[in-house]
Amino acid sequence: MRRYTYLWLMQLVTGVFIAVLLGIHMVVQHLEDILLFFGVNLNDPTSWQSMIERSRQAVWAGIYIALLVVVLSHALNGLRNVILELTPSPRAERVITGTIMALGIVVFLWASYVPIALLYS
Amino acid sequence: MKPTKPRPNYLGPVGWVWAGNYKLERYLYILHRITGLGILLFLLFHLTATTFFRIQGEAVWNSAMGFLSNPLFKIGEFLVVVAFVFHMVNGFRLILQELGFLMSKPVPPIYPYSDSLRRKRRWTMAFIGIIIVLCLVFFYDFIVGGW
Numbered sequence: 001m002r003r004y005t006y007l008w009l010m011q012l013v014t015g016v017f018i019a020v021l022l023g024i025h026m027v028v029q030h031l032e033d034i035l036l037f038f039g040v041n042l043n044d045p046t047s048w049q050s051m052i053e054r055s056r057q058a059v060w061a062g063i064y065i066a067l068l069v070v071v072l073s074h075a076l077n078g079l080r081n082v083i084l085e086l087t088p089s090p091r092a093e094r095v096i097t098g099t100i101m102a103l104g105i106v107v108f109l110w111a112s113y114v115p116i117a118l119l120y121s
Numbered sequence: 122m123k124p125t126k127p128r129p130n131y132l133g134p135v136g137w138v139w140a141g142n143y144k145l146e147r148y149l150y151i152l153h154r155i156t157g158l159g160i161l162l163f164l165l166f167h168l169t170a171t172t173f174f175r176i177q178g179e180a181v182w183n184s185a186m187g188f189l190s191n192p193l194f195k196i197g198e199f200l201v202v203v204a205f206v207f208h209m210v211n212g213f214r215l216i217l218q219e220l221g222f223l224m225s226k227p228v229p230p231i232y233p234y235s236d237s238l239r240r241k242r243r244w245t246m247a248f249i250g251i252i253i254v255l256c257l258v259f260f261y262d263f264i265v266g267g268w
């Protein structure tokens with residue numbers, strides 16, 4: 001049972017990290033009109049030019065990859081918790097855990113490739 | 122004396138949408154689960170859009186962004202924001218209450234019953250208030266930002 005406690009603790013800690021990192025992401029990407037009111041001009045953060053400027057900075061690549069790690073661990077652990085509430089057999093539980101971990105690794109490799117590739121482009 | 126038929130506590134899959142004998146916190150739990158699964162679904166679309174379209178250059182990116190500026194997608198985006206805000210603020214409440222904060226001391230189970238969480242219901246209501254305020258802030262930005 002101890003590992004379930006660690007998973008619960010991981011859910012709490014990654015939740016706090018997501019609140020900070022996704023908070024930055026949301027405010028920068030979506031609250032540009034409110035930021036403009038406070039005198040910060042981001043020049044349309046979803047435009048190609050602004051996106052390329054961000055992707056050339058190592059800080060943003062770091063933020064994106066860190067966000068990817070915590071979001072994937074939080075979301076897939078949450079998905080596992082939802083599925084395990086259906087009380088599957090121990091064998092089915094191992095299959096579910098293995099599938100979800102494989103999915104997480106595949107999504108991480110696929111999605112972390114782009115910020116790294118754009119950093120050196 | 123008329124026999125009373127107690128409502129069963131076991132809800133099964135019905136408990137995914139109906140709270141039974143439980144109250145507000147159980148509905149927050151259901152919404153937490155729905156918003157979590159919804160955000161996971163959005164994450165997969167979002168990662169597809171920001172990797173496959175971005176790596177193919179400016180023309181593909183601009184046409185994808187033009188396609189996504191459809192009002193239906195804008196409404197969908199706002200729903201994702203609402204789900205995110207709910208999941209974040211309710212998650213903070215869960216962290217605090219699971220660690221024992223914002224809960225009153227336990228009392229003996231003597232009629233009329235009360236539980237530690239319900240005696241601190243006003244904190245739960247305060248968190249719901251924060252959710253509404255943050256949703257209104259993002260709604261303002263969606264309106265001002267144009268569709």
